[in-house]
Amino acid sequence: MNFFNRFRRSPLLKSASDTIFALSSAYITLETKLGLKSTGRSAISLKAVDGMYFLTMKEDIRNFLNASRTDFDLTYRILTDTYGYLWIIIEGKNMEDILAGMTAVGDIIYERGFADNLLATVFQFISGTLDATPGSQYLIYNYKRNNFYPFVPLGQKNRDTEQEMKILSAVDQELRFEKDMSNWYPLWDVPL
Numbered sequence: 002m003n004f005f006n007r008f009r010r011s012p013l014l015k016s017a018s019d020t021i022f023a024l025s026s027a028y029i030t031l032e033t034k035l036g037l038k039s040t041g042r043s044a045i046s047l048k049a050v051d052g053m054y055f056l057t058m059k060e061d062i063r064n065f066l067n068a069s070r071t072d073f074d075l076t077y078r079i080l081t082d083t084y085g086y087l088w089i090i091i092e093g094k095n096m097e098d099i100l101a102g103m104t105a106v107g108d109i110i111y112e113r114g115f116a117d118n119l120l121a122t123v124f125q126f127i128s129g130t131l132d133a134t135p136g137s138q139y140l141i142y143n144y145k146r147n148n149f150y151p152f153v154p155l156g157q158k159n160r161d162t163e164q165e166m167k168i169l170s171a172v173d174q175e176l177r178f179e180k181d182m183s184n185w186y187p188l189w190d191v192p193l
Contacts, residue, residue, distance in 0.1 A: 017111075018104040020149070020177050021122060021142055027175040028096050028124075034171040037126040037138060042092045042193040043099055045106050047118040049087040058113040062089060062106055069105075073098040080192060086120060088192050099124075107144075119144040125193045138164065140176075141188060148179035152187055160187060 031037040049055065059079065066077045066089075075093040082088060089106055093099045103122055110119060122142040139152040151168035153161040165185070169178055179185060 017107060017142075017144060017147060020147055021104050021107070022100055023176050024124065024140065024149075025097055025100055027172040028126075030172050030175060031126060031168065032129070035167060036129045037168070038129045039096055039099075040125045040127055040137070040193070041094055041099065042090065042125045043103055043123060044088050044090040044191065044193055045103055045110070045122045046086050046088050046120040046188075047110060047115060048120065049081050049085050050115075050118065054113065055115065058110065058115060059087070061113065062109055065105060065109060066091070066102065069102065073102065075099065075102050077102075082190070082192060090193060116144070121188065123188060123191055123193070125191070137191075137193070138168065139188070139191065140168070141186075143179065143184070143186070146179055146184060147177065148184075149176045150179040150182075150185040152185065154187065154189065158187075158189060 028039050063079070066075065069075060073093065074095065075091055075098055077089065077091045079087065079089050091099055091102045091106070093102065107119065107122065110116065121144065124140045124142075126138045126140070127136070128138070136154065140149050141152050142149050151165040153164040153168070155161050172178075
């Protein structure tokens with residue numbers, strides 16, 4: 002049995018995993034239509050809490066990611082930001098491995114009872130064309146809404162909504178997108 006599949010049990014887990022795995026083809030569309038390339042960096046964020054069960058879950062994630070190094074070319078780091086959110090940052094060369102790692106980590110969080118703490122999974126892209134928006138551009142998966150949305154920060158708390166709309170139109174047939182732009186929450190200072 003595939004190591005990543007052992008965590009797929011409930012319909013809620015399957016729905017989140019299926020939605021995230023749709024990026025396995027959509028990232029190619031982003032590159033061909035918009036010149037956006039994956040940096041190979043992604044992160045899952047959740048509200049950290051004190052307690053033994055949360056610490057055990059973090060250790061389970063570390064053990065899983067360490068064990069998966071033999072099968073997948075992934076590196077990771079775990080940190081807590083100034084707002085009290087835990088970030089599990091995964092980096093890899095192959096999008097399918099990154100997606101498998103991210104969904105498995107999300108599944109561990111669900112399985113350990115911390116689904117309500119999940120904020121988002123973030124995938125980082127950069128432009129490969131000279132005339133495009135400089136800097137990082139993100140696809141963010143919102144666990145509460147089970148949808149993606151784009152986020153393109155521009156300097157100090159400004160965003161490029163025109164570029165966000167281009168991202169939406171490029172892959173809206175491939176990904177579950179949040180249609181209500183008021184739910185496109187900016188994640189400033191993503192630690193990727």
